[in-house]
Amino acid sequence: MVEIRDRFIGCLLGLAVGDALGSRLEGYTPEAVKRSNLEMPEFLDGLWRWSRGRWTDDTKMAVALAESIVNSGGFNPKQAAKKYLEWYKSGDLRGIGNVTQQSLLNLQSGASWKNSGIKADWAAGNGTAMRVAPIGLLDMNNLEKLRRDAGDDAVITHNNHEAINGSLAVAFAVARLAKGDLDLGYLINETVDFIEPSEVLLRLEIAQKLLEQGTSAEYSLADIGTGGYVVETVASSFFCFMSSPDSYETAVFNAIRGGNDTDTTAAITGALSGTYLGFEGIPLKWREEVEDASIIEELATLIYGMATKTND
Numbered sequence: 310m311v312e313i314r315d316r317f318i319g320c321l322l323g324l325a326v327g328d329a330l331g332s333r334l335e336g337y338t339p340e341a342v343k344r345s346n347l348e349m350p351e352f353l354d355g356l357w358r359w360s361r362g363r364w365t366d367d368t369k370m371a372v373a374l375a376e377s378i379v380n381s382g383g384f385n386p387k388q389a390a391k392k393y394l395e396w397y398k399s400g401d402l403r404g405i406g407n408v409t410q411q412s413l414l415n416l417q418s419g420a421s422w423k424n425s426g427i428k429a430d431w432a433a434g435n436g437t438a439m440r441v442a443p444i445g446l447l448d449m450n451n452l453e454k455l456r457r458d459a460g461d462d463a464v465i466t467h468n469n470h471e472a473i474n475g476s477l478a479v480a481f482a483v484a485r486l487a488k489g490d491l492d493l494g495y496l497i498n499e500t501v502d503f504i505e506p507s508e509v510l511l512r513l514e515i516a517q518k519l520l521e522q523g524t525s526a527e528y529s530l531a532d533i534g535t536g537g538y539v540v541e542t543v544a545s546s547f548f549c550f551m552s553s554p555d556s557y558e559t560a561v562f563n564a565i566r567g568g569n570d571t572d573t574t575a576a577i578t579g580a581l582s583g584t585y586l587g588f589e590g591i592p593l594k595w596r597e598e599v600e601d602a603s604i605i606e607e608l609a610t611l612i613y614g615m616a617t618k619t620n621d
């Protein structure tokens with residue numbers, strides 16, 4: 310039985326390691342990714358050497374959110390928005406998405422966190438689902454608070470129904486996996502029951518069907534999609550985790566082999582897998598060498614203290 314604290318650490322380190330591994334192939338088509346023809350260990354080792362454990366905006370934003378939670382004694386959207394803006398002003402943007410950039414510019418011009426997010430059909434990117442994991446951890450024992458917090462966090466940048474539901478799906482799954490009392494076969498069913506009617510929901514149901522049919526990751530991800538559209542990213546990430554629940558490496562390998570938005574698909578897959586397996590499920594070398602490993606571990610431990618205290 311994996312300790313809950315180890316799941317919290319596994320979640321954030323799993324996200325960071327997945328992001329770093331996926332970062333070098335962002336934007337490559339699945340065909341181009343597969344051209345390397347390497348077996349899994351060599352393929353992942355090569356990516357690790359290439360990235361040197363350095364992650365991108367996905368982890369930057371998740372760490373900013375985690376820091377704001379720790380500093381504020383809980384989730385406060387105003388403080389989270391302030392942290393995101395601080396990051397933006399630092400200039401260390403690492404592949405920031407367009408919607409996030411525009412909304413942070415709105416914040417910089419004085420908009421409140423409720424009004425800064427882009428409200429448009431095209432604001433359905435994965436920029437909120439990729440960062441929401443710390444809220445899933447924090448609200449593990451209070452799923453209605455999780456619903457409110459994940460929604461409030463999303464609208465800071467993406468005031469879009471699909472983006473919000475993508476965040477809800479990831480936060481919910483992280484919470485259920487962190488708690489550790491879930492029959493894994495029901496994860497997608499429970500997630501679908503929790504979120505609102507949406508394209509995210511419909512695509513998760515397709516992922517579930519592909520899992521039940523035992524369809525290969527290669528075919529399934531081509532069917533679901535692996536672009537920056539949150540509907541594709543969330544369902545593909547769930548598929549990669551659920552099709553290889555006992556192997557962090559296989560889950561992120563499949564996510565990266567799907568091509569396109571490889572860093573974000575691997576980051577969310579890595580967060581789900583790391584939560585389920587605990588940090589020891591992530592190869593030692595990666596979790597030790599990943600950028601800011603000790604800071605990430607400390608943030609996860611502090612959020613663990615907050616999440617379990619509210620349950621007393």
Ligand SMILES: [Mg+2]
Nearest residue numbers: 365366367572
């Ligand atoms: Mg990125």
